[in-house]
Amino acid sequence: xxxxxxxMNKFYLVLGGVAVIGVGALxxxxxxxxxxxxxxxxxxxxxxxxxxxxxxxGSDTAKVEVTEYADYQCPVCQDxxxxxxxxxxxxxxxTGLVRWRYRDFPLDMHPHxxxxxxxxxxxxxxxxxxxxxxxxxxxxxxxxxxxNAAGAFSDYAKAAGVDGAKYDACMSSAKYAGxxxxxxxxxxxxxxxxxxxxxxxxxxxxxxxxxxxxRAIVMRxxxxxxxxxxx
Amino acid sequence: MTRSRMGIALLCLTGLFVSLYLYLYKIGAIGALAxxxxxxxxxxxxxxxxxLGVIEVSLIGVIGYAVMLLLxxxxxxxxxxxxxxxxxxxxxxxxxxxxxxxxxxxLELFVIHAICRWCVGSALIILAIFGLxxxxxxxxxxxxx
Numbered sequence: 001x002x003x004x005x006x007x008m009n010k011f012y013l014v015l016g017g018v019a020v021i022g023v024g025a026l027x028x029x030x031x032x033x034x035x036x037x038x039x040x041x042x043x044x045x046x047x048x049x050x051x052x053x054x055x056x057x058g059s060d061t062a063k064v065e066v067t068e069y070a071d072y073q074c075p076v077c078q079d080x081x082x083x084x085x086x087x088x089x090x091x092x093x094x095t096g097l098v099r100w101r102y103r104d105f106p107l108d109m110h111p112h113x114x115x116x117x118x119x120x121x122x123x124x125x126x127x128x129x130x131x132x133x134x135x136x137x138x139x140x141x142x143x144x145x146x147x148n149a150a151g152a153f154s155d156y157a158k159a160a161g162v163d164g165a166k167y168d169a170c171m172s173s174a175k176y177a178g179x180x181x182x183x184x185x186x187x188x189x190x191x192x193x194x195x196x197x198x199x200x201x202x203x204x205x206x207x208x209x210x211x212x213x214x215r216a217i218v219m220r221x222x223x224x225x226x227x228x229x230x231x
Numbered sequence: 232m233t234r235s236r237m238g239i240a241l242l243c244l245t246g247l248f249v250s251l252y253l254y255l256y257k258i259g260a261i262g263a264l265a266x267x268x269x270x271x272x273x274x275x276x277x278x279x280x281x282x283l284g285v286i287e288v289s290l291i292g293v294i295g296y297a298v299m300l301l302l303x304x305x306x307x308x309x310x311x312x313x314x315x316x317x318x319x320x321x322x323x324x325x326x327x328x329x330x331x332x333x334x335x336x337x338l339e340l341f342v343i344h345a346i347c348r349w350c351v352g353s354a355l356i357i358l359a360i361f362g363l364x365x366x367x368x369x370x371x372x373x374x375x376x
Contacts, residue, residue, distance in 0.1 A: 008307070011237045015244060022248035029252070029261045037264075039272040041345060174276050 038114040038177050044185070048178030055120075055129050057089070058099035064221045066092075066214070067101040067199040069187040072117060072136045073110035073144055074195045076208050081137040087211035098218055102133070104180050105187040105195050112149045115171075117180050119153040122170035123162050131160035201225075235367040236306050239321060239360050243300035246356040249349055250292030257287055266348055273345035279338045288335065292353060299324050299360065315371040321364040328357045 054067065070077040092098040104120075106113030116136050123132030135156040136143075143149040150171065157167045170176075187197065191204055198205045200214070201221030209217075255261045257275055264271040274280065275289070282288050299321065306317030332354045339346055 007233075011240075011307075015241060018241060018244050022244070022251075026248065026251060026255065026261075030255065037272055039276055041270075041273050042276065043278075043343070045278065174272065177276060 038118045038174050038180065040108075040114065040181070042177045042181050044178045044182045048176075049182045052179060053101060054183070055102040055124065055133070056099060057102070057130070058093040059096045060099065062093075062096055062099040063225050064097060064201055064218050065099045065101055066218070067103055069103050069105035069183075069190075069192045069195060069197045069199075071105055071107050071110055071113045071195040072120070073113040073140065074107065075140070076194075077196045078137050078140045080196050080208050081134075084209070084211045084214075088214055091211070091215060092218055097222065103187060104183040105192060105197070106180065106184060107195060112143065112146070114177075114180060115150060116143075116153060117183075118171060118174065118176050119150075119157060119167075121176035121179065122167050123157050123160060125170055126162045126166065128157070128160045128162050132157055132162070135160060233307055233312060235363045235370070236303050236317075236321075239363050239367070240300055240303035240307065242356050242360045242363070243296050243303055246353055246360070247293060247296035247300060249353050249356070250289050250296055253347075253349055254287060254289035254293055257289055264349070270345035271347040271349055274339055274343055274347035274350060277343045277345075279343055291331075295324070295328055299328075313371075315368070318364065318368040318371050322361075322368045325357065325361040325364045329361050332357050 070081070088098075088100075093100050104117040106117050120129055120132045120136060123129055136153070139152070139156065143152040146152060154164070154167065154171070158164050190199065191206070193206045196208050198209065198214070200217045201224070203217075205217070252261070253264075253271075253275060256264050257280065264275065266272065278284070280288055282291060302317060302321055302324070305311060306314075306321070311317055335350065336354060339350065
């Protein structure tokens with residue numbers, strides 16, 4: 001009888017030990033700064049892309065649409081976004097000639113691209129896409145070498161005026177993983193080979209371009225779209 | 232004979248923590264899953280991670296393991312030690328859990344096309360619980376004269 005009781009005591013001791021270790025491990029994980037991971041192999045659902053064509057900038061009535069396939073961790077994209085794009089925006093978008101459509105094309109070689117794209121999507125949820133997009137490219141040199149850039153992205157989002165709790169919940173849910181995958185698949189299907197790639201007037205350009213080249217291509221497209229003058 | 236029930240209780244507690252870990256991830260309380268292949272996140276974020284689109288599969292795991300743990304602990308109490316009904320109930324519950332796990336494994340392999348290591352761990356735990364429950368039930372069955 002006493003032997004059986006000793007056996008039970010040992011069992012409860014082991015069970016209690018496992019419980020303490022388990023609870024401790026979970027509490028430790030819950031208290032850790034959250035490193036976010038956005039899954040690559042998601043199945044794209046219809047709801048992921050419903051009503052979403054990309055991040056649009058410019059007039060709905062613009063005659064030419066430019067689609068940019070870009071990667072937040074790509075240095076060439078950073079050059080384009082910080083040096084060329086302000087001119088493009090001023091000369092073509094703000095004048096109503098062009099509607100700009102930004103699409104995510106996170107390349108596998110860049111470990112933080114997908115998380116950055118998701119961070120921008122979460123900021124977009126609160127109407128702060130452009131601010132987040134600009135912050136990500138502007139600070140690329142800072143976060144790119146980091147082992148875990150999620151904390152930096154969270155800081156940029158908060159600096160952009162995003163509600164931190166909602167942003168964190170959005171990032172943890174990885175709810176836009178399907179949308180990012182759909183955007184990636186679209187780029188691959190079109191034949192995009194790298195970043196940034198552009199589609200202007202229905203043609204794919206597999207290279208980065210200075211603002212002057214984009215302007216020239218857009219002007220050609222506008223001329224082609226214009227009705228022939230009456231005789 | 233109580234050793235098999237002790238083993239069941241320990242396995243249930245381990246399974247409970249595995250399910251709780253996956254559930255806490257799903258509700259956003261834990262940032263990323265420790266999973267070498269990345270398949271865990273694919274599985275946990277798939278539409279199939281909600282059973283019938285209503286309840287999180289991981290929450291079903293939490294509830295299931297908790298119920299079996301309580302039953303195993305109850306069956307270890309002296310007044311139930313000689314009874315066979317706790318063993319029968321454990322066999323019934325664990326066999327249901329094995330069937331449910333088989334269905335989930337099918338979804339992983341043929342629908343989601345990704346494997347979650349934590350789910351594999353849970354499947355092994357539930358198989359071990361089922362094996363021990365069957366052994367316990369057999370040991371407590373009336374022996375032929």
